[in-house]
Amino acid sequence: MPLLIALAISIGVLAVVATFLFLGPLAAFGVQIWQAFVAWACYFHSGGKPASARTTIVCMSFGIVVGALSVMLAGQLGSLGSLAAPVAVGIGAAVIVLAAHIGLLATIPACVYGFACVAGLILLKSVAPVDAIVPSIVSIAIGAGFGWASEALASMLTKKAAPAVA
Template sequence: MKNYLGVGISVGVLAGLWTQVSVQLGLVTWVAFIAWACFFAAGGGATGFRKGLAANLSGVVWGWLASLVAARVGFPGALAIIVTVLAFVLCVQAAAPLLSFIPGAFAGTAVFFGTSFAFWPTVLALVVGACLGWASGILGERIQKAVDRSPGTSPSEPAEPAEPAGPVTPAAA
């Protein structure tokens, strides 16, 4: 549990601040949380930031293009065909290393659709969310280091023993 204390504190505080600020400014609060989750799911740090945000933004762009096509075609089954092609593209773009986080691309498209096709508000919230992920990762590490150095914990103390892998049997007497 202790290993997650730093990130828990940093995420909690930043989430509260983001919620207050975004509501006051009329920004799309929930979209940032999706990008924030993608940051951690893509590995955190610089890699999670780059891959998560790039995939999220590509998903928005592909979703925007799909919405343009859907608005211009009106035959039965058109939407299903558009979604089929869109899902295919979101997967095959993962051949590019920067876009290799497929869930992030789907999340980007989904939040674009979820905001009723609000392109710039969606993009802004995704960028803020990725930045919040980065900040919470850095702050979480710093808080965790401070907690680990707190009184009663010393670097010279031995580490706690690992949990046994199997059932423990009493020692023979």
């Protein structure tokens, strides 16, 4: 089976499972399906191999922490008025880029995805920054797991059967 067809099948089927889990049994834990889908995409953006799960989880988690701290910093910079949030975001962005000197944090886009995911949860759901960290990290870890599972399933679907021995 061609890889694109195998990925369509594996991602489509697993997207049904993920959505069911996030909107059903996992909903009580505050996890977010949209964050999981961002992590799932990040898994493939980071190479789509098993090591990509580590990159996704580590870098996005770092971005989540930096993002939450940036939102908290914006609250402390109230004297800057309308510049408080932009300055806090700028500082957070600079921290992410500078942290790329550390090998595990070198995938800057993945860190930015994490920053955006936690900021989205904080701003859209009015969740306190500290309270947004754990559900965001859990969501992206599950999403990275689904990325790994969809790649593994697609790989199985593309394997050619061994020729029959007569």
